[in-house]
Amino acid sequence: xxxxxxxxxxxxxxxxxxxxxxxxxxxxxxxxxxxxxxxxxxxxxxxxxxxxxxxxxxxxxxxxxxxxxxxxxxxxxxxxxxxxxxxxxxxxxxxxxxxxxxxxxx
Amino acid sequence: xxxxxxxxxxxxxxxxxxxxxxxxxxxxxxxxxxxxxxxxxxxxxxxxxxxxxxxxxxxxxxxxxxxxxxxxxxxxxxxxxxxxxxxxxxxxxxxxxxxxxxxxxxxxxxxxx
Numbered sequence: 001x002x003x004x005x006x007x008x009x010x011x012x013x014x015x016x017x018x019x020x021x022x023x024x025x026x027x028x029x030x031x032x033x034x035x036x037x038x039x040x041x042x043x044x045x046x047x048x049x050x051x052x053x054x055x056x057x058x059x060x061x062x063x064x065x066x067x068x069x070x071x072x073x074x075x076x077x078x079x080x081x082x083x084x085x086x087x088x089x090x091x092x093x094x095x096x097x098x099x100x101x102x103x104x105x106x
Numbered sequence: 107x108x109x110x111x112x113x114x115x116x117x118x119x120x121x122x123x124x125x126x127x128x129x130x131x132x133x134x135x136x137x138x139x140x141x142x143x144x145x146x147x148x149x150x151x152x153x154x155x156x157x158x159x160x161x162x163x164x165x166x167x168x169x170x171x172x173x174x175x176x177x178x179x180x181x182x183x184x185x186x187x188x189x190x191x192x193x194x195x196x197x198x199x200x201x202x203x204x205x206x207x208x209x210x211x212x213x214x215x216x217x218x219x
C-alpha cells in the first residue's frame with residue numbers, strides 16, 4: 001500500500017514569514033495529491049490539490065509543487081497570518097501524512 | 107458546511123459494547139470513506155465504498171465493519187469496544203472514485219469507558 005511521510009511535525013513562524021511542509025510518497029501509481037487544513041476541533045478541509053500532470057499550482061498565498069521523479073510534493077504558504085495556524089495534512093491515494101502543526105506568531 | 111452528515115456527534119459507551127456510526131454523503135457523491143483520528147494522531151484510513159461496493163480496506167480491525175446502502179448512506183459498526191477505540195471517527199465523501207477531493211463530515215466523537 002501507499003506510505004506517506006510528512007515533515008516537519010511542528011512548525012512555528014512569525015507572521016509574514018513563509019512556511020513550507022514536505023511530503024514523500026511511495027507508490028509511483030499515485031496521481032492525485034491533496035492538502036487539507038484542520039483547525040482545532042474542526043473537520044479537515046481541502047485547501048489545494050495537484051495532479052501528476054502538473055508540476056506546480058498556486059492559489060493566492062498557497063502553492064503546491066510536485067516532483068514525480070523524486071516522489072515528493074510540498075505545500076508553500078507565503079505571507080503567513082495567525083489564521084493560518086492549524087494542522088496541515090498531505091495525502092496520496094487514501095493515505096494521509098501524520099500532519100504538521102503550524103503556529104503563526106503575531 | 108460540507109454537506110456530509112454524521113450522527114451521532116458524541117457517543118459514550120462501555121468496554122465490550124457495540125455501536126453504530128452513521129454517515130450521509132453529499133448529494134450526488136458516490137464514494138464514502140471512513141477515517142479514525144486518535145489524540146495526537148493523524149487520519150487513519152479504515153475503509154472506502156464506491157456506489158455500494160467495498161473498494162479498499164485500510165487498517166480496519168476485525169471487530170469493525172461497515173457497509174454502504176443503496177441510498178448511498180454508510181454505517182460503521184464497532185463491536186467488542188476497547189478503551190483504545192476512543193477516537194474521532196470521520197466520514198468523508200467524494201464525487202467519484204479515487205482522485206477527487208474528500209469532503210469531511212464533522213465527525214463522531216467516541217468515548218469508551
